[in-house]
Amino acid sequence: MSVTAVKGGSVRLYSRFAVLIAILVASAVGISLIVGVSVGIGDMPIPLSSTYAAITNRLGWTNVDVNRIHETIIWDYRLSRALVAVFCGAGLALSGAILQSLLRNPLAEPYVLGISAGASTGTVAVIILGLGAGSISLSAGAFIGAFAAFFFVALLSNGARGGADQTILAGVAASQLFNAATSYIVTTSGNAQQARDVMFWLLGSFGAVRWPEFALVSVVVGIGLIVCLFYARVLDAFVFGDEAAASLGVNVSRARLLLFGVTAVMTATIVSMVGTIGFVGLVVPHAARFVVGPLHMRLMPACAIVGAIFMVAADIASRVLIPQQVLPIGVVTALVGVPFFAIILYRFRRAS
Amino acid sequence: MSIKADNLVWKIDSKTIIDGLSFTAQQGKMIGLLGPNGSGKTSLLRLLAGLKKPTSGRITLDGKNIAQIGRRSMAQRVAFIEQHATTNASLKVIDVVKLGRFPHRSMFSGWSTADDAAVTYALERTEMTAKRNDHWQSLSGGEKQRTHLARALAQSPAELILDEPTNHLDIHHQINLLRFVSALPITSIIALHDLNHAAMFCDELIVMQSGRIVASGSPEDVITQALLREVFSVDARVESSPYHSNPHIHFVR
Numbered sequence: 001m002s003v004t005a006v007k008g009g010s011v012r013l014y015s016r017f018a019v020l021i022a023i024l025v026a027s028a029v030g031i032s033l034i035v036g037v038s039v040g041i042g043d044m045p046i047p048l049s050s051t052y053a054a055i056t057n058r059l060g061w062t063n064v065d066v067n068r069i070h071e072t073i074i075w076d077y078r079l080s081r082a083l084v085a086v087f088c089g090a091g092l093a094l095s096g097a098i099l100q101s102l103l104r105n106p107l108a109e110p111y112v113l114g115i116s117a118g119a120s121t122g123t124v125a126v127i128i129l130g131l132g133a134g135s136i137s138l139s140a141g142a143f144i145g146a147f148a149a150f151f152f153v154a155l156l157s158n159g160a161r162g163g164a165d166q167t168i169l170a171g172v173a174a175s176q177l178f179n180a181a182t183s184y185i186v187t188t189s190g191n192a193q194q195a196r197d198v199m200f201w202l203l204g205s206f207g208a209v210r211w212p213e214f215a216l217v218s219v220v221v222g223i224g225l226i227v228c229l230f231y232a233r234v235l236d237a238f239v240f241g242d243e244a245a246a247s248l249g250v251n252v253s254r255a256r257l258l259l260f261g262v263t264a265v266m267t268a269t270i271v272s273m274v275g276t277i278g279f280v281g282l283v284v285p286h287a288a289r290f291v292v293g294p295l296h297m298r299l300m301p302a303c304a305i306v307g308a309i310f311m312v313a314a315d316i317a318s319r320v321l322i323p324q325q326v327l328p329i330g331v332v333t334a335l336v337g338v339p340f341f342a343i344i345l346y347r348f349r350r351a352s
Numbered sequence: 353m354s355i356k357a358d359n360l361v362w363k364i365d366s367k368t369i370i371d372g373l374s375f376t377a378q379q380g381k382m383i384g385l386l387g388p389n390g391s392g393k394t395s396l397l398r399l400l401a402g403l404k405k406p407t408s409g410r411i412t413l414d415g416k417n418i419a420q421i422g423r424r425s426m427a428q429r430v431a432f433i434e435q436h437a438t439t440n441a442s443l444k445v446i447d448v449v450k451l452g453r454f455p456h457r458s459m460f461s462g463w464s465t466a467d468d469a470a471v472t473y474a475l476e477r478t479e480m481t482a483k484r485n486d487h488w489q490s491l492s493g494g495e496k497q498r499t500h501l502a503r504a505l506a507q508s509p510a511e512l513i514l515d516e517p518t519n520h521l522d523i524h525h526q527i528n529l530l531r532f533v534s535a536l537p538i539t540s541i542i543a544l545h546d547l548n549h550a551a552m553f554c555d556e557l558i559v560m561q562s563g564r565i566v567a568s569g570s571p572e573d574v575i576t577q578a579l580l581r582e583v584f585s586v587d588a589r590v591e592s593s594p595y596h597s598n599p600h601i602h603f604v605r
């Protein structure tokens with residue numbers, strides 16, 4: 001009897017493993033396909049086969065003739081852009097999922113810790129006030145501003161000891177403060193063109209990203225995903241609150257500090273590169289939870305995959321919706337995200 | 353001897369919440385913790401569960417100071433059910449019960465047969481096996497409390513600490529829960545408001561007032577007319593119940 005039981009168990013284990021591999025392969029194929037589509041779209045359309053050939057050529061696997069102009073466009077502009085979108089989407093979705101779980105609030109999103117407000121203040125300080133006199137890049141200014149806001153929130157919410165509500169309130173206060181500072185700088189010292197630049201940056205754009213950005217964001221989000229998987233069970237233990245987690249043996253303040261820190265670094269990195277792209281971090285975790293359930297060992301990879309695909313799709317939409325013009329990516333994510341969110345809410349209401 | 357508290361003091365800023373409190377809980381007994389609102393019951397339970405550190409004094413488990421026991425080791429032997437622990441996540445009963453195995457598993461260790469046995473036992477014991485795949489939001493108040501109990505049992509604890517677990521339950525579920533806890537072979541410390549229930553089910557009672565113990569011992573020794581008037585400010589008559597030998601309180605209008 002015990003032999004068959006063990007055999008049954010291992011068969012079940014193998015079949016679950018096979019399902020896991022199948023899902024991961026399907027996700028990788030899905031992401032590759034949408035990246036390929038994204039690379040092909042633009043003023044000069046490029047067929048998927050050329051994109052594929054250009055990539056395998058560059059990796060040294062094949063040696064197929066590819067149009068030189070196509071190859072340049074693929075390598076120097078579009079591929080890096082699409083891949084940055086993959087990691088930005090994944091990172092924002094992961095950050096949103098962490099914050100929703102830790103703060104036990106379905107409305108929590110990556111910017112709840114005041115990070116986007118801080119980043120925008122940092123940006124206007126560089127663009128308009130000329131802070132650092134050219135020695136500080138726009139991205140560095142955004143990064144510094146984001147972390148200033150994060151530490152402000154950490155201070156206001158009493159380090160890691162404050163509860164979830166205190167953290168959210170501190171985040172609201174920080175957002176108000178830094179948004180006010182941004183508005184103050186723009187209205188008192190900016191001109192119309194600068195105000196427009198700031199506005200465009202705030203709503204998000206993948207226009208300026210190249211390979212160095214890809215290298216940074218892929219490492220940061222990659223590490224973030226690994227930390228999330230390491231802490232998946234700990235995040236599960238937070239489901240009934242901090243006290244319940246502590247009574248299960250979780251080191252609550254260390255876990256909170258580490259996970260908040262990871263979201264802050266991921267979000268600040270992303271915001272400093274592509275601006276504040278809203279709604280991905282809010283919607284994607286809900287959508288993923290709806291499909292794979294609330295347990296984090298599945299939820300985290302699901303968030304990363306869905307976030308990546310959603311962001312690349314939004315980037316495609318931002319380029320094709322209006323001919324000859326690129327919409328700010330944040331506008332697209334909100335326009336697509338809100339109806340999607342309404343569907344989830346509606347189905348959620350019926351389910352409960 | 354299971355849990356022992358030794359001259360416990362706990363202060364928040366300058367306010368004294370627990371004021372020089374000592375007691376010993378015997379192995380396998382069910383100890384009822386009574387006292388008016390704000391007498392420090394919840395604070396004492398949190399100290400005993402190791403969630404807060406006492407300002408002075410110490411708590412020992414089988415003679416070992418809990419300040420020297422790691423968080424995880426502590427959770428491997430002491431289970432705590434707090435008041436109104438709820439969630440808006442759409443977890444299944446089985447997922448909640450599996451949380452009880454958290455302290456017994458390392459970061460990436462797989463699900464062992466011991467884990468499986470503990471969860472199956474906990475579900476059976478709390479009669480939640482049939483509901484194992486139901487979602488948290490669809491459960492009644494009694495079922496939620498039983499799920500919490502199952503989660504605590506899955507921790508395989510030697511001590512179980514419950515903070516007013518019968519709140520918001522109908523009388524049937526209140527009696528069921530108390531009967532269940534009193535039948536467990538482990539030490540339990542349970543904060544209760546219903547004095548008659550406490551007298552019926554607990555092996556020993558501890559009565560608190562303003563962070564101090566004002567009476568402790570068997571229900572017969574503790575539940576007296578004088579104590580009810582002094583601590584709870586109610587006029588009552590106490591007699592030995594003809595149905596169970598423990599004291600029964602008649603409140604007087």
